[in-house]
Amino acid sequence: xxxxxxxxxxxxxxxxxxxxxxxxxxxxxxxxxxxxxxxxxxxxxxxxxxxxxxxxxxxxxxxxxxxxxxxxxxxxxxxxxxxxxxxxxxxxxxxxxxxxxxxxxxxxxxxxxxx
Amino acid sequence: xxxxxxxxxxxxxxxxxxxxxxxxxxxxxxxxxxxxxxxxxxxxxxxxxxxxxxxxxxxxxxxxxxxxxxxxxxxxxxxxxxxxxxxxxxxxxxxxxxxxxxxxxxxxxxxxxxxxxx
Numbered sequence: 152x153x154x155x156x157x158x159x160x161x162x163x164x165x166x167x168x169x170x171x172x173x174x175x176x177x178x179x180x181x182x183x184x185x186x187x188x189x190x191x192x193x194x195x196x197x198x199x200x201x202x203x204x205x206x207x208x209x210x211x212x213x214x215x216x217x218x219x220x221x222x223x224x225x226x227x228x229x230x231x232x233x234x235x236x237x238x239x240x241x242x243x244x245x246x247x248x249x250x251x252x253x254x255x256x257x258x259x260x261x262x263x264x265x266x
Numbered sequence: 267x268x269x270x271x272x273x274x275x276x277x278x279x280x281x282x283x284x285x286x287x288x289x290x291x292x293x294x295x296x297x298x299x300x301x302x303x304x305x306x307x308x309x310x311x312x313x314x315x316x317x318x319x320x321x322x323x324x325x326x327x328x329x330x331x332x333x334x335x336x337x338x339x340x341x342x343x344x345x346x347x348x349x350x351x352x353x354x355x356x357x358x359x360x361x362x363x364x365x366x367x368x369x370x371x372x373x374x375x376x377x378x379x380x381x382x383x384x
Contacts, residue, residue: 155309184371194356196371207371241309243372254300255372257310 153178155244155258163264169230172261176223176244182206183225184255185217188239197240200225201247229263237265268293270359272375279347280383287342287378289357296362299340300372301331304354313355316340317362327351347382355380 156175164170176183185197196209200219217227223244229236239262243255269292279285291297298317302310314325321333331342340357358372 157309186371186374193376194358194372194374196373199371209371243310254312254315256312257302259309262307 155242155256157240157242157258157261159261160259161262161264163266164232165266166232166234168232169228170232170263171226171228172240172242172263174225174227174242174244174258176225176242177256180244180246180256181223182245182247183219183223184243184245185225185227186241186243187211188241188260189237194241197227232265234265236263238263268359268361268373270357270373270375272355272357272378274378275376276379276381278381278383281349282346285344285347285351285380285382287355287357287380289340289342289375290338291340291357291359292338293359293361297340298360298362299331299333300358301325301329301340301342302356302358304356304377310356313342349382349384352380352382354378 158173182201184199186194188194197211198205198217199207203219214230219225239260241260242258245255246253271290273288300315301313303313304310313329314323314331316323316333324330329344331340333340354377356377357375360372
């Protein structure tokens with residue numbers, strides 16, 4: 152059974168640009184969550200999608216957005232990139248929304264560097 | 267609101283000795299608790315979880331954790347440490363659905379570097 156796949160693995164962007172990251176969950180999983188990991192702030196929750204609907208959102212500015220498709224694949228978008236957006240972005244999938252006790256399986260992440 | 271504290275930035279243990287990585291939490295309702303491990307330049311690997319039931323939870327690679335409701339703790343333990351256990355460990359919590367808390371995602375602690383010395 153394939154795990155959670157995140158693409159691309161590495162990305163370098165310039166300030167002011169926008170970026171789209173992709174996440175394919177484990178087959179059959181319907182929930183996808185996104186997290187940002189930085190040395191200073193640690194792991195922070197961005198948003199969670201279930202059945203193509205955003206269910207929860209963390210405390211991030213509107214420049215961070217996401218969506219989920221009917222096949223449960225998810226994308227997150229960051230517009231008007233800032234240097235502080237440099238981070239490892241992790242995607243996690245779960246069979247159902249809000250965890251429901253099934254836990255989360257994480258992908259290897261996308262390392263975004265903003266220059 | 268939910269929060270997690272991992273009071274130690276780093277824990278050093280000699281190979282073969284028992285190890286403990288501490289975690290305390292705060293939630294509004296009932297907790298779902300998780301431990302994850304991260305190796306350099308990798309994502310998070312699931313170790314174990316507490317949802318309900320027995321307070322002692324057994325997980326991957328010989329790790330276990332004990333849920334203590336009165337002390338709001340969920341410490342990670344292993345009877346005999348291996349050098350290969352050296353990594354960054356994260357404790358995470360979320361409110362169980364419909365238990366009176368919010369509907370946030372996982373809240374993670376800052377992480378504890380576990381260093382096992384040969």
